[in-house]
Amino acid sequence: xxxxxxxxxxxxxxxxxxxxxxxxxxxxxxxxxxxxxxxxxxxxxxxxxxxxxxxxxxxxxxxxxxxxxxxxxxxxxxxxxxxxxxxxxxxxxxxxxxxxxxxxxxxxxxxxxxxxxxxxxxxxxxxxxxxxxxxxxxxxxxxxxxxxxxxxxxxxxxxxxxxxxxxxxxxxxxxxxxxxxxxxxxxxxxxxxxxxxxxxxxxxxxxxxxxxxxxxxxxxxxxxxxxxxxxxxxxxxxxxxxxxxxxxxxxxxxxxxxxxxxxxxxxxxxxxxxxxxxxxxxxxxxxxxxxxxxxxxxxxxxxxxxxxxxxxxxxxxxxxxxxxxxxxxxxxxxxxxxxxxxxxxxxxxxxxxxxxxxxxxxxxx
Amino acid sequence: xxxxxxxxxxxxxxxxxxxxxxxxxxxxxxxxxxxxxxxxxxxxxxxxxxxxxxxxxxxxxxxxxxxxxxxxxxxxxxxxxxxxxxxxxxxxxxxxxxxxxxxxxxxxxxxxxxxxxxxxxxxxxxxxxxxxxxxxxxxxxxxxxxxxxxxxxxxxxxxxxxxxxxxxxxxxxxxxxxxxxxxxxxxxxxxxxxxxxxxxxxxxxxxxxxxxxxxxxxxxxxxxxxxxxxxxxxxxxxxxxxxxxxxxxxxxxxxxxxxxxxxxxxxxxxxxxxxxxxxxxxxxxxxxxxxxxxxxxxxxxxxxxxxxxxxxxxxxxxxx
Numbered sequence: 001x002x003x004x005x006x007x008x009x010x011x012x013x014x015x016x017x018x019x020x021x022x023x024x025x026x027x028x029x030x031x032x033x034x035x036x037x038x039x040x041x042x043x044x045x046x047x048x049x050x051x052x053x054x055x056x057x058x059x060x061x062x063x064x065x066x067x068x069x070x071x072x073x074x075x076x077x078x079x080x081x082x083x084x085x086x087x088x089x090x091x092x093x094x095x096x097x098x099x100x101x102x103x104x105x106x107x108x109x110x111x112x113x114x115x116x117x118x119x120x121x122x123x124x125x126x127x128x129x130x131x132x133x134x135x136x137x138x139x140x141x142x143x144x145x146x147x148x149x150x151x152x153x154x155x156x157x158x159x160x161x162x163x164x165x166x167x168x169x170x171x172x173x174x175x176x177x178x179x180x181x182x183x184x185x186x187x188x189x190x191x192x193x194x195x196x197x198x199x200x201x202x203x204x205x206x207x208x209x210x211x212x213x214x215x216x217x218x219x220x221x222x223x224x225x226x227x228x229x230x231x232x233x234x235x236x237x238x239x240x241x242x243x244x245x246x247x248x249x250x251x252x253x254x255x256x257x258x259x260x261x262x263x264x265x266x267x268x269x270x271x272x273x274x275x276x277x278x279x280x281x282x283x284x285x286x287x288x289x290x291x292x293x294x295x296x297x298x299x300x301x302x303x304x305x306x307x308x309x310x311x312x313x314x315x316x317x318x319x320x321x322x323x324x325x326x327x328x329x330x331x332x333x334x335x336x337x338x339x340x341x342x343x344x345x346x347x348x349x350x351x352x353x354x355x356x357x358x359x360x361x362x363x364x365x
Numbered sequence: 366x367x368x369x370x371x372x373x374x375x376x377x378x379x380x381x382x383x384x385x386x387x388x389x390x391x392x393x394x395x396x397x398x399x400x401x402x403x404x405x406x407x408x409x410x411x412x413x414x415x416x417x418x419x420x421x422x423x424x425x426x427x428x429x430x431x432x433x434x435x436x437x438x439x440x441x442x443x444x445x446x447x448x449x450x451x452x453x454x455x456x457x458x459x460x461x462x463x464x465x466x467x468x469x470x471x472x473x474x475x476x477x478x479x480x481x482x483x484x485x486x487x488x489x490x491x492x493x494x495x496x497x498x499x500x501x502x503x504x505x506x507x508x509x510x511x512x513x514x515x516x517x518x519x520x521x522x523x524x525x526x527x528x529x530x531x532x533x534x535x536x537x538x539x540x541x542x543x544x545x546x547x548x549x550x551x552x553x554x555x556x557x558x559x560x561x562x563x564x565x566x567x568x569x570x571x572x573x574x575x576x577x578x579x580x581x582x583x584x585x586x587x588x589x590x591x592x593x594x595x596x597x598x599x600x601x602x603x604x605x606x607x608x609x610x611x612x613x614x615x616x617x618x619x620x621x622x623x624x625x626x627x628x629x630x631x632x633x634x635x636x637x638x639x640x641x642x643x644x645x646x647x648x649x650x651x652x653x654x655x656x657x658x659x660x661x662x663x664x665x666x667x668x669x670x671x672x673x674x675x676x677x678x679x680x681x682x683x684x685x
Contacts, residue, residue, distance in 0.1 A: 063588055095591035102589075107582040111681055112604050122590045157680040173590070 010180060010213050011060075012036040016073035018052070018059050025286040029055040031237035032073070037181065042207060042214045044224030044245065046260065047234035050282045053217045056234075057183050060215075061098050062090040096126040099174035103186035105166035109158040115142075115169050116154035122176045141172040145202060164195035171202065178210060185217045200226050222264050225249060230319070233257050236283050236293040239312060243320040253315045253322035253331050255298045258338055276344070292325055299344035300326055300334060300353055326351065369684035370673065377665040382435065384661040385654075389431050392650045399423075403648055404448040421446075434654075444655035449647040454655035458637060463540060465636035467548065468555055468628065469621040476560035476567055477614070483564070484571025489598060491576065499568065506565035515558045515631035522554060536633035555632045559625060563617065570613060574606040581605070608678055612671050619667030623660025 018030040030052040037043050047053045058064050059071055062082065075082040078097070082090060094100075102108045110118060119138035123129060129137075135154070142150035145168040158166055167187060174182055184203065188196035204227055207214050216228055224231050225245065232242040233256065241254040252258055259278035280297040283289050292310050295301040305325050315322040324331065330351040337350035401417040402409070418424050422433055437443035444454035483503075487496045506514075521527055523534030537551040578584065579602055587601040588594075624638030633639070637656055644652035675682050 058585075061589060063585065066588075091591045091593060093591070094589055100589040102582060102586065104582055108586045110583040110587065110601055110604070112679055113601075121592070125591050159681045170586070173586075 008038050009036050010039045010041075010077070012074075012076045013056075013060075014074040014076065016056065016059065016075065017071070018055050018064055019070045020064075020067065021070070022286070027285045028237050028288060029069075029285055030059065033232075033234070033237075033239045034073075035232050035239065035242065037213050037215060039180070040207070040211050040213055041230065042216060042228045044228030044231040045215065045217045045234060046219065046221055046224055046231060048219055048282045050285065051234040052237035052285070053234050054185050057100070057185050057215065057217050060183060061094045061100060062087075092126065095122055095174075095179075096177045097179055098181045098183060099177065099179035100183040100185065101167070101170045101174050101187050104190045105163055105170050105187075106158075106190065108170055109166055111158055114155055114157055115161065119154075119169075119173050119176055122173050126177050137176065138172075141176055142169065144175070145169070145172045145206075146198075147172070163191055164198065167191060167195075167199055168202065171199075171206070175206065175210070179212055181213045181215065182207075183215045183217070186219070187216075188223060189218070189220075196223070203227060220264070221249075221260050233260065236288055237285055238293065238323065239321075240294065240324070241315075241322045242312075243315070243317065247317050247320055251317070251320075251332075252335060253320070253328075254294075254324050255300050255326075255334075256294050258335060259297075262338065292323075300330075300348055300351065302353065326353075366676065366684055370669070373669045373672065377669060380665055381658070381661060385435055385438065385658055386431065388654050388657045389434060392654055393427060393430075400448050400648075400650055438658065444658065445651035447644075447649055447652050449644070449649040449652070454651050457640060457652065458655055458659055461635060461637045461640045464538060464634050465622060465624060465629070465638065467541060467552060468559065468625055468634055468636060469618055471552055471556045472559040472563065472621070472625075473614070473618050475556050476563035479560070480564035480567030481571050481610070483568040485575060485598065485603070487568060487572040488575040488579065496572075500572070503565035503568050506561045507569070509562065511558060511562060511627045512631050514561055515555075515628060518554050518558050519631070535631065538632070538634045552634075555628050555634060558631070559621075559628045567610070567613075570610060571606060574609050575602055578602050578605040608675065611674050611678065615667040615671040615674070616664065619663040620660070622663045624656060 012034075013036070014034050015032050016030055016034070017028070017032050020027040020029060033052075033056060035043065035045075045053045045056070055064060055069075059069070060075060060082065062085075064071065065087075071083055073083065077093070080089075082093065085093070109115065113121075116135060116138045119141060120131060120134040123134045123137060124131070127134075139150045139154050142153055147153050147165055147168050153161070153165075158169070161169060167190075171182075171187075182203075187203070188199050191199060200223065203214060203216075206212070207227075214227070216224055218224055221231075228245050230242070231245050231248045232239045233248075233254065234240065235256050241248070241252065241257050243252075248257065249261070252261060256278070259276070262276045263278060265275060278297060283293060283296070289296050289306070291304075291306040291308050292298070292301070295305040298305070302325070308325055310323040310325045312321045312323040314320070316328060322331075326334070330353065334347040334351035337347040338344070342350065399414075399418075401414045401421060401423055404417050404421070405414050422430055425433070434445065437445065442455055444458070446452065447454055447457060450457060483499050487499050490496045519526060519534055522529055522531040524530040524532060525534040527534065532554045533547070533551040534554070537547070539547050539551060541548045575598070579598070584597060584601055587597045592601070622637075624641050625636065626638035626642055628634070629636040629638035630642055637659070640652060641656040643649075644656070672684075676684055
C-alpha cells in the first residue's frame with residue numbers, strides 16, 4: 001500500500017482526464033474526476049450516455065490506451081499508478097486484480113469459442129494451472145453464478161445461452177481469478193427487468209461472499225440504489241455530485257441529480273407524481289457549454305452560470321460533494337418543493353431565483 | 366448435417382445439368398464452322414463429311430444430341446471426342462490437370478502465406494506508413510492485369526529473355542514426376558505472378574475483416590481478460606475473420622482449377638487453360654464444352670465444401 005492511500009482504500013482515482021483527438025476536435029471524454037473505492041465497497045457511477053463513465057472505467061485497466069487517448073491524472077492501485085504502469089504490468093492487473101463485465105452480454109462473449117474454454121483461458125493467463133483443473137474450476141464458477149447444469153453448459157457455445165445466462169457466464173469469467181475489483185459497465189441494461197434484478201442480487205451476493213469491491217456503472221439510479229454504498233453522478237465528463245447512497249437519495253444537491261431522480265418511478269414517494277424527463281440532450285464533449293456545463297439544460301440557471309465553472313465543493317455532509325452555483329439554502333428549498341411533487345418552475349420560485357434569469361435552451365451541437 | 370450435404374449434392378447435380386445444357390446450347394447456336402468440316406480436313410469430299418456427321422451424331426436433332434452428350438458425361442464420364450486431336454476430351458483434360466493443379470495450389474499457398482500476414486500487419490498498424498505503403502502496393506497489384514505482370518516478370522527475371530537471368534522462363538514446365546526440381550523452378554515465376562494479384566486481394570480482405578472484428582465487444586472482453594495483444598489478434602480476432610477468407614479461397618482455387626488461362630498462356634504451361642484457349646482457336650467445340658463443364662464442377666464442389674466448412678468454423682451455423 002502506498003503511504004498516500006488511506007488504509008482500507010483499494011483504488012483511488014485522482015484528477016483523471018481522458019481526451020481523444022478526432023478530426024472534429026478534441027473529445028473531452030473524462031475531465032478531471034477523482035474518487036476512491038474501499039476494499040469490499042460498492043461505488044455507483046451514474047450518468048447519461050456520453051457522460052464519460054464508460055471511458056473512465058475502460059481507462060482504469062488501460063483499454064483506452066490502444067485508442068490513442070491522452071490520459072492524465074493518477075490511478076493508484078496497490079501502491080502504484082496504473083497510468084504509468086507498463087503494458088505488461090497492466091495486462092497482469094487486467095482480469096486478475098481488476099475484472100470487467102460489459103453492457104451487452106450477447107456480444108461480449110466470443111461466439112466461436114465454448115463458454116468453458118473462454119473461462120479456462122481467463123484463468124490460465126494469470127495462473128499456472130492445468131487445463132483439467134481450470135475446467136473443474138470453470139464448472140464450479142458457472143455453478144456459483146447460478147447457471148443450472150454447469151457440467152453440460154461448460155461445453156456449450158454462447159449462442160446456446162440466454163441473455164441473462166450469458167451475463168452470468170461473463171460474471172463467472174470475471175470472477176475466475178478472484179479479482180479485488182469488479183467493474184460492471186451497465187451489466188443489466190440489455191436484460192429483462194426480472195433478469196436485471198437477479199443479476200444485481202447475484203452481484204450483491206458475490207460481493208459479500210468473496211469480499212471484492214464493485215464499481216457499478218449505470219444510467220439508472222434505480223440500479224445503484226439497490227447495490228451501491230457510494231454514488232458519483234457524472235455529467236459531461238465530470239463528477240457533479242458524489243455522496244453516500246442514502247444521503248444522495250435523501251438530500252440530493254445538484255439539479256442534474258434531481259432530474260435523474262425525478263425521471264425514475266418510485267414506489268415510496270407520493271403517488272401521482274409525474275415523471276419529468278431532463279430537457280435537451282447531453283452536450284457535445286468536443287464543444288462543451290461554457291461555465292457550468294449543465295446550465296443550458298438547468299431549470300435553475302442564472303445568466304452568470306454561463307460564465308462561472310463551479311468547482312466540486314463540500315455539500316454539508318461527510319463525503320458529500322457537489323458542483324453547483326446555487327447556494328445551499330436555494331438548493332434545499334428547491335429540492336423540498338420537488339420532493340413534494342412540485343414542477344421545476346415552482347421549485348425555482350420556492351428557491352427564490354429571480355425571474356429575469358435565462359430560459360433553459362437546447363444545447364447547440 | 367448429412368441430409369443437408371445430400372440435398373446440396375442433389376442441387377449441385379441439377380445445377381450442373383443446367384450448366385451443361387446452357388453451354389451445349391450456346392456452342393450449338395454459335396455461328397461456327399460445321400464441326401464435321403473442321404474434322405474432315407482440307408478439301409474433303411461431301412460424302413466423307415456426311416460420314417463424319419453420322420459418326421459424330423451431328424445428324425440427330427439437338428435434343429437427341431444433348432441427351433447423348435449428357436448421358437455420356439453422367440454415366441460414362443465421356444465428354445465426347447475432340448475434333449482436332451481426335452482423342453477423348455475427358456482424357457485430354459485429365460492430362461492437363463496436373464499442370465493446372467500445380468500452378469493453382471502452389472500459387473494459393475504462396476498468396477495465403479504472404480497475403481494474410483500482410484493484411485494482419487496492415488490492420489494492426491492501421492494508418493501508419495507501413496499500412497499505407499502495403500495497401501498502396503496492394504492496389505497496384507490488384508489493378509495490374511496478370512498477362513501484363515507475367516510479361517514484365519519474364520522480361521525482368523526469365524533466364525532466356527530476362528534482363529536478369531534468375532528463374533526459368535516461359536515454356537520450361539515439366540511434370541512433377543518427370544523432374545521435381547525443374548518442375549519447381551519452372552513454376553516459381555508463374556506462382557509469383559499468379560499470386561501477386563491474389564496476395565493483394567487477400568491482404569485487403571484480411572485487413573478489412575480483421576478491422577471490423579477488432580471493433581467487436583468480445584475483443585474488448587479478450588483484452589479485459591489480460592490476454593497479450595498477440596493472442597487477442599491472432600486467436601480471437603482471426604478466428605472470426607477467417608470465415609470470409611475461406612469462402613473466397615475456396616471459390617478462387619476452384620475457378621483457377623477450371624483453367625488459369627492468362628497465366629498458363631503467358632508461361633506456356635500445358636494446363637486446362639491452355640487447352641481451352643487452343644480449343645477456341647481450333648473451333649474444337651467438344652473441348653470447350655468439356656472444360657466449361659469441368660470448371661462448373663469445380664465451382665459447384667467448392668461451394669458445397671465452403672458451406673460445410675462454415676459449419677465447422679462457426680458453431681452458430683447449423684444445417685438442418
